[in-house]
Amino acid sequence: MSFFSNLFRDIAIDLGTANTLIYIRNEGVVLNEPSIVARERNSGKVVAIGNEALLMHERTHPGIITIRPLANGVIADYEATEELIKGLIKKTRSRFSLGIRRMVIGIPSGITEVEKRAVHDAAEHIGAKEIYLVSEPIAAAIGIGLEFNEARGNMIVDIGGGTTDIAVISLGGIASGESLRVAGTDITNSIIRHFRKTYNMSIGERTVEEIKMQIGSAYKLDTEMTMTVKAVNIKSGLPEAMKVDSVTIREAIATPIGQIITSIKKTLEMLVVKPELSVDILDRGIFLAGGGALIKGIDKKIYEETKLAVHITDDPLTAVARGTGEILENIEKYRPVLHSSKRYALRIPG
Numbered sequence: 001m002s003f004f005s006n007l008f009r010d011i012a013i014d015l016g017t018a019n020t021l022i023y024i025r026n027e028g029v030v031l032n033e034p035s036i037v038a039r040e041r042n043s044g045k046v047v048a049i050g051n052e053a054l055l056m057h058e059r060t061h062p063g064i065i066t067i068r069p070l071a072n073g074v075i076a077d078y079e080a081t082e083e084l085i086k087g088l089i090k091k092t093r094s095r096f097s098l099g100i101r102r103m104v105i106g107i108p109s110g111i112t113e114v115e116k117r118a119v120h121d122a123a124e125h126i127g128a129k130e131i132y133l134v135s136e137p138i139a140a141a142i143g144i145g146l147e148f149n150e151a152r153g154n155m156i157v158d159i160g161g162g163t164t165d166i167a168v169i170s171l172g173g174i175a176s177g178e179s180l181r182v183a184g185t186d187i188t189n190s191i192i193r194h195f196r197k198t199y200n201m202s203i204g205e206r207t208v209e210e211i212k213m214q215i216g217s218a219y220k221l222d223t224e225m226t227m228t229v230k231a232v233n234i235k236s237g238l239p240e241a242m243k244v245d246s247v248t249i250r251e252a253i254a255t256p257i258g259q260i261i262t263s264i265k266k267t268l269e270m271l272v273v274k275p276e277l278s279v280d281i282l283d284r285g286i287f288l289a290g291g292g293a294l295i296k297g298i299d300k301k302i303y304e305e306t307k308l309a310v311h312i313t314d315d316p317l318t319a320v321a322r323g324t325g326e327i328l329e330n331i332e333k334y335r336p337v338l339h340s341s342k343r344y345a346l347r348i349p350g
């Protein structure tokens with residue numbers, strides 16, 4: 001690599017609905033922050049990105065609005081997405097650089113060409129010279145160290161914030177799968193609705209995150225749990241502390257969990273025409289990645305419904321980012337699984 005090319009940085013991004021992770025070549029995953037941008041309401045000026053913007057999220061401040069630029073895994077607010085990527089990359093700057101050379105970005109497997117183009121254009125606008133997009137389940141498979149290129153099939157289920165990517169991967173491609181726009185955000189919304197309908201209480205997104213992490217479950221727990229949360233009584237407008245239990249929360253989130261499991265079963269059923277792959281999955285089981293893999297008992301629930309072994313990958317929240325990073329480090333090896341845009345690629349010596 002020449003001195004000149006060393007002055008550019010190579011970056012991989014898991015641009016998520018809930019969180020964005022950045023991997024820098026030769027450094028690893030260096031940043032994991034919420035995908036949130038805070039702006040001044042009148043001027044539109046960006047005042048905070050990521051963690052700092054999360055602190056402002058849902059706090060009533062007349063002069064500031066917070067935005068989640070992605071919804072269901074795709075760009076919902078183009079300008080804010082650019083600001084988000086730019087701002088987060090800026091936070092990672094550890095040495096002088098002239099800009100970004102290569103950028104590998106994970107995208108949900110089911111997104112349209114127009115949605116792909118929007119991600120590509122956002123990367124291009126922030127100055128990336130070579131842009132590669134990779135389907136998130138393939139990145140997750142690479143991130144967890146599965147042989148993505150072998151003929152035998154592996155089933156990955158990546159339950160993120162906005163999408164659940166279900167894919168059977170064989171010979172470096174997706175042999176069968178679905179990108180379901182039901183994931184963590186829908187689980188959050190089910191809990192919010194439950195509080196509103198059952199208790200007439202309004203509850204904040206961050207409190208719901210705590211509920212999900214502490215007592216959220218998809219399957220009967222050995223010891224059921226309770227926790228005390230603060231919510232606002234819609235009638236009186238006053239905040240109140242109240243107790244919730246894991247059984248009630250499990251019932252409240254049963255619909256999105258059921259939808260995810262139905263899609264897994266549908267993907268398995270579609271393999272009826274590829275029986276060899278079905279047998280591979282019977283032998284190897286299902287690999288779970290993404291934040292949703294951390295819902296207590298999700299593995300047991302999927303096992304109960306499919307009778308297949310379910311493995312929760314190590315550190316499921318970083319699987320896609322680690323995979324995009326591995327691709328970045330070995331771009332030639334992984335070229336067949338990348339969607340690149342030669343039209344815009346600019347040659348840099350090196």
Ligand SMILES: Nc1ncnc2c1ncn2[C@@H]1O[C@H](COP(=O)(O)OP(=O)(O)OP(=O)(O)O)[C@@H](O)[C@H]1O
Pocket residue numbers: 014015016017018019020072073074136159160161162163164183184185209212213216289290291292294295296316317
């Ligand atoms: N311990 C946990 N228990 C339950 N849910 C969790 C836990 N940790 C994270 N989550 C959920 O995981 C989701 C975020 O997962 P992840 O970071 O993989 O998504 P993302 O990559 O941002 O989304 P997408 O891939 O859909 O764009 C959030 O909805 C969050 O609430």
